[in-house]
Amino acid sequence: MIRELLKRKAAIRSSILCTGTTICTPYSRRNRSTVLGIAILIGVLILFASVVTYVADTQSAPPPPLLHHTVLLLDRTDPLPPEINALVASRLERLKQKLPTGAMLTVAEINATSGGNLKPLIQLRKPRSIGSMTTENVEKIASDYKQTWEQRIDALSKQLTTAVTESIETSPIMETTQRLEDLPEYSAAIPRRELIIISDMLQNSRIVSVYKNELFFSDMQHSIWPDFSNIHVTVYQVTRTTQNNRSKQTFQLNNFWKDFFLRCGATVEWHIV
Structure with a gap:
């Protein structure tokens, strides 16, 4: 019994993250990487859309006053x-x-x-x-x-x-x-x-x-x-x-x-x- 309790305790300790509060299983690591990748992709898309909008606005802007x-x-x-x-x-x-x-x-x-x-x-x-x-x-x-x-x-x-x-x-x-x-x-x-x-x-x-x-x-x-x-x-x-x-x-x-x-x-x- 004591031996079984020690094994369970060791398994739980190895799964705790550096924060000391969150349990990280192999599945949760993959899930977190996926979320991070999606966030990066969204950021890149937003940046690209901003550049395209700026170029479009620049090219379609009305001419300056005639001097x-x-x-x-x-x-x-x-x-x-x-x-x-x-x-x-x-x-x-x-x-x-x-x-x-x-x-x-x-x-x-x-x-x-x-x-x-x-x-x-x-x-x-x-x-x-x-x-x-x-x-x-x-x-x-x-x-x-x-x-x-x-x-x-x-x-x-x-x-x-x-x-x-x-x-x-x-x-x-x-x-x-x-x-x-x-x-x-x-x-x-x-x-x-x-x-x-x-x-x-x-x-x-x-x-x-x-x-x-x-x-x-x-x-x-x-x-x-x-x-x-x-x-x-x-x-x-x-x-x-x-x-x-x-x-x-x-x-x-x-x-x-x-x-x-x-x-x-x-x-x-x-x-x-």
């Missing part, structure tokens, strides 16, 4: 010589490379109808070209940048510099600049706005024309005074070769346009090309 908008107006009322086509291509390439991420680029034509209805040829916000390797699909970001930014600007540049344009009588340069106010993304609320004009600046419309003996250079009483507050205007004045047009491209014309933009609240940079 920079550049508009390029190209005068297509007369054919452009090859050297001006080269200038157009170089300006687009520079904008493609130099505009900051998040900036917007709008390209539009000055043509017979642009004074009443300005239709942009392209209007894009520059996307990111790189992303975080730990939380984002960097290959997709790079691919989207190439397709939605670089390739579209390159295609537009080719279109603008190879298209054949016939001369038209109307050249509503001033009216087209006024239509910029119709672009909601070009309002005075944008901290930085730029306007690039590639044109001979030979205004010719019902309201104002350089070809008529009117008080073109006097204080005009008309309604075309767009709000160009905080806009920097850069003009590339295309020199025309025909006698009738060349004779109109005077310093008086240039001073008139500079005064016009200054009265509208802009700063002006002028280049003769």
